[in-house]
Amino acid sequence: MTQGGVFMQVGVQKGSQAGLIIGAIGVVYGDIGTSPLYTMKECFTGPHALSPTPGNILGVLSLIFWALLIIVSLKYVVFIMRADNQGEGGSMALMALAQRCLRDDQGRARWLLMLAGIFGTSLFFGDGMITPAISVLSAVEGLGVISPTLHGYIIPITLVVLVILFTVQRHGTASVGKAFGPIMVIWFISLGGMGLVSIIQAPDVLTALNPFFAIHFFTSHPWHSFVTLGAVVLALTGAEALYADMGHFGKSAIRRAWFCFVLPALLLNYFGQGALLIHTPEAVQNPFYLLAPKWAQIPLVALATAATVIASQAVISGAFSLTRQAVQLGYLPRLEILHTSEREIGQIYIPAVNWLLFGIVICLVLGFKSSSNLAAAYGMTACGMMVITTCMAFIVARRVWGWSKPALFLAFSGLLIVDLTFFASNALKFFQGGWFPFTMGMLLFILLTTWKRGRQILAERLSADALPLASFVEAIEAHPPTRVQGTAVFMTSSQEGVPHALLHNLKHNKVLHERIVLVTVSTEDIPFVPDIDRVQVKQIGQSFFTVQAAYGFKEEPNIDEILDSCSQQNLAFDMMDTSFFLSRETLIPSEMPGMALWREKLFTIMSRNAMRATDFFKIPTNRVVELGTQVEI
Known part of the structure; x- marks a missing residue:
């Protein structure tokens, strides 16, 4: 479930293809790679448990196989990964790419796309909160398989692992990240090896590769098979990561890692668990750990814990990356972003996000108490994200790839039917736990849309009172006030009007510096802006200059x-001869048109707690003058 990458960026620049593949295995596939810990178990022990009969086992295996083939392999790896925004993937990048496909007069379509992208991102965040809790908890639950007397230690050990995981975030992940690839390679080899041994002992389980078993399962038990999709979807956890981390490893490395290594290992393990259940139905309590010989269960618990920590780490770092993108694109207020590496810009740490996630994950572990209970919370929001991704990719396929309407209908209607079927099945789990990620996603959606709309309203209020810049410069130079030595830099969001800080300085101090520079920083809907296009300087008078600085949504000004x-x-x-002038607005909620009063109050609170512009733009604090103004919104 990572949404932005993390540790192996240096490999993209310097590493070989093999290094990129190992890096992708370590970062991209951590989440989907740990799904065998709980997927088969939930199909036969969850709230709508199936009886572990050979027919049901083969039917579930067939569903898992074809779900991985259609949704992960066909949809994400083959189709969706083609929709890259200058090499970058993820919901934010796809939203920006889809919006660029629309004409300027299609304002409503742009607005709907923006809402879809924000909603998809919110659902992704809501679902991502579950990953650290369910992954680590399911790994540590192996202790209960080794000895029932250890069951009481499962939650305390899980909490200790999570506390350590979130605490070390501020120190960075460069050194730990280098070990992620090799550890996950060992993990997938172990998955495949355990499954292969079991399959050799019962090769008849491979008949589930035939889609007939999935079809027969549905026709024989329509309701039970439909409900079972709510557990089968657990095998797809982390599918979005294939697309989201594309910019860090490249399409080729991610595709090769999936088809040549990860997918075979997963299928071998799932079918191995199926073979075990066919001949030993009582192993249904935990088929993953019981697949291993008794002597290997303790080291397997340790390896599984390491793998789930890696999966959780990828989610946390992905949340940092996605949050930075949201801040840059104007969907969240400025936040403190710390760089944990002097060489790799992608390695960042956002304290507010880290500790918010920590609190939520701890509450999930204490509240749900087991991976089975948490499994009921997973699925609905993930499937909602899949539906949104398919719809946005539909626009890209039509406008960018030039697909014909018949081809679009055949390809995307089929994918959409599959996504909606999974979504409908997982919606049944809403009251069993699905309400939690959905509620978290909706809260984040409200925050993102409130901040975006609030900034638009604030810009409209300020521009309505602003003097036209051209006429102001002309009047100043025709009748100049007292000028003082030095350069005054005014940070402004628009170059159409005179910054309020400039007017306040002139009104109260009665002077202007001998050179005035108006600097506007904008974020483009591409990940990186070429250096040649970074800054544009324009002289608009004898002593007035405008500077337009552009950054991508993965860059920091x-x-x-x-x-x-x-x-x-x-x-x-x-x-030493330059002063920076910034306007600090005091927002006053009002009954003026724009937003509901409660959203205006929320926007005011968010604005009050935003990171100071001086810190965000890295302006020397001893060169800054802030001038306040009140604005009704």
């Missing part, structure tokens, strides 16, 4: 970098 680029365009700065 830096005032030093902007000013250095200006010096290359004949606009040099002496930092």
Whole structure:
């Protein structure tokens, strides 16, 4: 479930294809790679448990096989990964790409796409909260298989592992990340090896590769098979990561890792568990751990715990990356973002997100108490995200790839039917636990849309009162006030009007600096902006300049970098002779049109707690002057 990548970026630049494949195995496939811990068990022990008869086992195995083939292999690996935004994937990148496909006069379609992208991202966050809890808990539950007397230690050990996991985040993951690939390679080899041994002892289980068994399962038990899809979907956890981490490892490495290594290992393990259940139905209590010989169960618990920590780490780091993208695109207020590596910009740490996730994950473990209970909470939001991804990819396929309408209908209607069927099945688990990730997703959706809309309203209020820049410059130079030595840099969101900070400075101090520079920083709907297009300088008067700085949604603005680029365009700065002026707005909720009063109050709270612009833009604090203004929204 990672949504943005993490540890192996340096491999993209320097590593061989083999190194990229190992890196992808370690980061991209951690979540889907740990799903065998609980998927088969939930099919036969969950709230709608099936009887472990040979027919049911073969039917479930056939469903898992074809779900992995259609949704993961065909939909994500073959089709969706083609929809890259300059090499980047993920819901935010896909939303930006789909919006660029629309004409300027299609404002309503753009608005709907924006809502779909935000809603999909919110669902992704809500579902991602479950991964650390269910993964680590399911791994540690192996202790109960080894000895029932150890059952009481499962939750305490799980909590200790999670506390350590979230605590070490502030130290970075560079050194730990290097070990992720090899550990996960060992994990997948173990999965495949255990499954292969079991299959050799009962090769008849391979008949489940025939789709007849899935079809027969549905026709013989329509309701039970439909409900069982709510457990089968657990085998698809982390499918979005294949697309989200595309920019860090490349399509080729992710595809090769999936088809040549990960998919075979998963299928061998699932079919191995099926073979075990056919001949030993009582193993249904935990077919994954009982698949291993008795002597291997203790080291298997240790290896599984390591694998689930890696899966959880990928989710956490993905949440950091996605949060940064949301901040850059204007869907969240500025947050403190710390870099944990001097060489790799992708390795970041966001304290607010880390500790919020920590609190939620701990509450999930204490509240649900077992992986089986948590499994009931997973699925609905993930399937909702799948539906949204399919719909946005439909637009890209039509507008960018140039697919014909018949081809679109055949390909995407089939995928959409599968996604909606899984969604409907998982919706049945809403009151069993699905309400939690859905509620978390809706809360985040409200926050994202409130901030986006609030910033739009604030910009409209400020621009309505702003003086036209061109006429202001003309009047100032025709009748200049007292000018003082130095350069004044005014940070402004628009270059159409005069910044409020400039007007307040002129009104109260009665002076202007001898050179005025208006700097606007914008975020484009592409991941990275080429250096040649980074900064544009324009002189609009004898002493007035505008600077337009553009950044991608995976980049962070830096005032030093902007000013250095200006010096290359004949606009040099002496930092000891330069002052930065910022406007600090005090927001006042009102009954004016725009948003509901409660959303205005929420926006005000979010704005009040946003990171200071000086820290976000990395402006030297001893060179900053802040001027306040009140704005009714």
